[in-house]
Amino acid sequence: MRLCYLYTLFLMFFVVDFASAQNARKTENFNTGWKFFLGDDTTAKQAKYDDSRWRKLDLPHDWSIEGKFDDKNPTTQAEGGLPAGKGWYRKNFVIPASSKSKNVFIDFDGVYHNSEVWINGHYLGKRPNGYISFRYDLTPYLKFGARQNVIAVRVDNSDQPNSRWYTGSGIYRNVWLTTTNKTYLPQWSSFITTPQVDQQSATINIRTVLPGSVNRELKLKASILDDKGEVVGATVSAVKDTVIQQGIQLNNPQLWSVNHPYLYKVKLQLIAADQVIDDYTTTTGIRYFSFDADKGFSLNGVPMKILGVCLHHDQGALGTAVNVRAIERQLQILKDMGCNAIRTAHNPPAPELLDLCDKMGFLIMDEAFDMWKKKKSKHDYHEDWGEWHVKDLQDQVLRDRNHPSIFAWSIGNEIREQFDSTGVSIGRELVKIVKQLDSTRPVTSALSDADPKRNFIYQSGALDLVGLNYHQEVYADFQKNYPGQKIIGTENMSALATRGHYDMPSDSIRRWPKDSKTPLKDGNVDFTVSAYDNVSAYWGSTHEETWKIIKEYDFLSGLFVWTGFDYIGEPTPYLWPARSSYFGIVDLAGFPKDVYYMYQSEWTSKPVLHIFPHWNWKPGQLIDVWAYYNNADEVEAFLNGKSIGVKKKNGDDLHVMWRVKYEPGILKAVSRRNGEVVMTTQVVTAGAPYKIQLKADRSKIKADGKDLSYITVSVLDKNNVPVPDVNQLVKFKVTGRGILKAVDNGSQTDLDPFVSNQHRVFNGLGLAIIQSKSVAGEIIIKAAADGLQSARLIIESAR
Ligand code: GAL
Numbered sequence: 001m002r003l004c005y006l007y008t009l010f011l012m013f014f015v016v017d018f019a020s021a022q023n024a025r026k027t028e029n030f031n032t033g034w035k036f037f038l039g040d041d042t043t044a045k046q047a048k049y050d051d052s053r054w055r056k057l058d059l060p061h062d063w064s065i066e067g068k069f070d071d072k073n074p075t076t077q078a079e080g081g082l083p084a085g086k087g088w089y090r091k092n093f094v095i096p097a098s099s100k101s102k103n104v105f106i107d108f109d110g111v112y113h114n115s116e117v118w119i120n121g122h123y124l125g126k127r128p129n130g131y132i133s134f135r136y137d138l139t140p141y142l143k144f145g146a147r148q149n150v151i152a153v154r155v156d157n158s159d160q161p162n163s164r165w166y167t168g169s170g171i172y173r174n175v176w177l178t179t180t181n182k183t184y185l186p187q188w189s190s191f192i193t194t195p196q197v198d199q200q201s202a203t204i205n206i207r208t209v210l211p212g213s214v215n216r217e218l219k220l221k222a223s224i225l226d227d228k229g230e231v232v233g234a235t236v237s238a239v240k241d242t243v244i245q246q247g248i249q250l251n252n253p254q255l256w257s258v259n260h261p262y263l264y265k266v267k268l269q270l271i272a273a274d275q276v277i278d279d280y281t282t283t284t285g286i287r288y289f290s291f292d293a294d295k296g297f298s299l300n301g302v303p304m305k306i307l308g309v310c311l312h313h314d315q316g317a318l319g320t321a322v323n324v325r326a327i328e329r330q331l332q333i334l335k336d337m338g339c340n341a342i343r344t345a346h347n348p349p350a351p352e353l354l355d356l357c358d359k360m361g362f363l364i365m366d367e368a369f370d371m372w373k374k375k376k377s378k379h380d381y382h383e384d385w386g387e388w389h390v391k392d393l394q395d396q397v398l399r400d401r402n403h404p405s406i407f408a409w410s411i412g413n414e415i416r417e418q419f420d421s422t423g424v425s426i427g428r429e430l431v432k433i434v435k436q437l438d439s440t441r442p443v444t445s446a447l448s449d450a451d452p453k454r455n456f457i458y459q460s461g462a463l464d465l466v467g468l469n470y471h472q473e474v475y476a477d478f479q480k481n482y483p484g485q486k487i488i489g490t491e492n493m494s495a496l497a498t499r500g501h502y503d504m505p506s507d508s509i510r511r512w513p514k515d516s517k518t519p520l521k522d523g524n525v526d527f528t529v530s531a532y533d534n535v536s537a538y539w540g541s542t543h544e545e546t547w548k549i550i551k552e553y554d555f556l557s558g559l560f561v562w563t564g565f566d567y568i569g570e571p572t573p574y575l576w577p578a579r580s581s582y583f584g585i586v587d588l589a590g591f592p593k594d595v596y597y598m599y600q601s602e603w604t605s606k607p608v609l610h611i612f613p614h615w616n617w618k619p620g621q622l623i624d625v626w627a628y629y630n631n632a633d634e635v636e637a638f639l640n641g642k643s644i645g646v647k648k649k650n651g652d653d654l655h656v657m658w659r660v661k662y663e664p665g666i667l668k669a670v671s672r673r674n675g676e677v678v679m680t681t682q683v684v685t686a687g688a689p690y691k692i693q694l695k696a697d698r699s700k701i702k703a704d705g706k707d708l709s710y711i712t713v714s715v716l717d718k719n720n721v722p723v724p725d726v727n728q729l730v731k732f733k734v735t736g737r738g739i740l741k742a743v744d745n746g747s748q749t750d751l752d753p754f755v756s757n758q759h760r761v762f763n764g765l766g767l768a769i770i771q772s773k774s775v776a777g778e779i780i781i782k783a784a785a786d787g788l789q790s791a792r793l794i795i796e797s798a799r
């Protein structure tokens with residue numbers, strides 16, 4: 001081993017100095033300067049087409065989010081009732097004469113959906129799957145020098161309904177232009193694994209597949225860079241075969257984990273006659289993990305629970321157009337709650353989500369499909385299954401397999417084939433496809449039939465990990481019923497809540513009835529759901545019910561709460577005008593619902609004391625006061641200075657409760673450990689709405705035309721107390737070096753558009769999302785509402 005390391009070092013010095021990189025690949029972002037037309041015009045594929053009247057825009061772009069909510073839209077309420085249809089994108093561009101001897105590729109990270117692409121009038125192909133990344137080779141059709149090229153993309157999302165949630169429409173992910181030499185490392189051609197890892201050393205294996213046509217005089221150099229960019233290991237191999245296996249040993253490696261997400265880079269250089277003719281850098285992390293039928297999950301030898309949430313891909317008011325800061329904010333909010341894992345429900349995610357999870361320390365369950373051959377909605381992916389599922393699954397695994405965050409592949413969510421014997425054959429086929437490309441991670445499927453004898457996907461014997469959706473009632477007996485199997489809760493809870501809405505009393509649990517066609521029995525006329533964790537879908541549970549079980553048994557490796565954030569669409573349990581989901585721990589605008597603090601008290605060690613509801617009720621009304629707390633043995637609550645009792649969690653309790661006759665004033669709570677005060681908090685009765693307050697999550701952003709500042713809009717009384725039950729219209733004016741990108745308030749039923757300069761607050765809170773321009777300077781945000789003192793906030797946008 002030592003010798004191998006020295007040899008590696010020797011080669012590293014031998015090669016590094018003489019190989020220069022000026023001729024290697026160039027990857028450019030291809031998002032700017034597009035033209036867009038909402039509608040269909042088949043002649044728009046022609047090179048000479050006149051698009052001068054089309055709208056100018058930059059990608060990523062989701063045209064649905066710009067539209068109006070309407071239950072007559074063919075997307076239906078399930079997709080949030082936003083419009084879909086067809087659209088065209090075109091872009092003119094030049095390619096320098098110096099690229100004549102090169103290859104030029106266009107890489108789409110994802111287009112929803114049925115995209116077709118033409119370059120200079122030549123048809124490049126179609127890709128039905130709206131979540132998959134794909135590449136076309138532009139080389140044979142390009143013009144060089146000053147001559148214009150035109151790329152045309154047709155997107156057809158008119159085949160509705162095709163989803164059970166909001167998908168967005170258009171080129172909603174990034175587009176890249178990659179220029180390489182004629183001999184190059186093909187896309188996704190290297191697979192990096194760490195077959196041997198311990199605290200003292202790790203072996204990094206790099207397996208690269210080159211096309212058969214490649215010249216055998218080449219060398220492939222692989223270098224490992226630490227997080228400071230220092231080379232810490234390297235090796236060079238002669239390219240003798242189409243498959244090149246390289247191994248590099250590192251001493252004292254820094255391991256990747258959710259608390260210490262240390263990343264290395266692997267730099268690959270293809271070398272011909274001492275010149276680097278292609279290079280490609282990818283991120284890697286050194287970690288090992290295992291699932292054990294008795295002990296559950298462990299990462300780097302340390303047992304831990306997978307504390308996950310499922311996420312759909314929309315970013316609330318921004319729709320599905322990818323924005324790195326929007327995804328990062330979502331992950332930060334979840335990280336603060338103690339969440340350490342994400343399930344990409346129910347499709348391949350944006351690459352940026354995976355990059356952020358690598359960097360921020362989240363485990364990922366990377367999911368492929370929501371259906372196989374059998375449909376869930378009329379025009380969903382089942383129509384493309386026959387022709388595309390092999391290629392789509394292969395491409396997903398090839399694209400994503402180098403991410404250290406990914407710990408499992410899911411071949412499907414609640415697939416209908418689990419109920420018949422095709423579940424066996426297709427299940428085996430898909431697992432085989434994954435394993436051929438990556439045998440280092442377990443493959444699971446999110447099963448909704450928990451009977452091992454009846455479930456054909458389970459019966460296929462192909463799954464490494466049993467993924468159960470809901471059915472928490474079978475968890476305790478899992479080991480008996482599934483002998484020797486390992487389990488993860490792939491989807492749990494489906495509890496329902498509206499942020500800031502409370503129905504009394506709170507101590508009985510209500511399930512959404514089985515007849516899914518009717519709204520929640522005894523539902524609220526304003527289509528709200530109480531935020532005391534006591535309402536759930538009939539197939540699920542409250543948050544507390546399932547977490548208590550997962551917590552109790554070591555063999556239960558973890559869970560994925562449905563869902564981390566509310567998402568557009570699937571507004572169970574209500575009919576229109578409900579248009580977004582109630583399942584989130586956090587609302588659509590990113591404001592935590594109360595149960596967020598239950599998780600925080602359980603999933604983190606930071607001190608938590610959260611009491612609710614707000615303190616604006618009718619005098620004499622009986623109010624249930626709940627507290628989530630940790631790091632303490634008791635909580636005492638005081639109403640206007642008078643103790644209303646000391647409460648302690650007993651047994652497996654996750655909260656305490658007082659039932660109090662309401663009187664206005666101050667409700668205070670104090671948590672104590674061994675008699676010492678740990679935390680104090682209070683809710684105060686608000687007076688009449690008096691003024692608006694604006695608070696930025698970041699008061700300094702980057703002047704790159706992409707970065708975002710999320711501004712929380714609150715309505716306060718004269719004494720700066722937040723008014724909890726106000727729903728007033730607020731008008732915004734944004735000037736300077738930024739724009740108002742979107743507005744929201746987290747309400748599940750508000751049909752006013754997200755792209756607007758005004759919006760109501762909901763239960764006292766609103767959100768304005770500000771985006772920088774590419775020029776640095778101040779951004780001034782003004783907010784005004786009838787009868788309220790207006791507010792002004794300045795944020796800085798800098799280079
Ligand atoms: C599950 C399904 C999810 C979502 C959820 C709502 O059965 O997998 O996609 O529909 O129900 O409770």
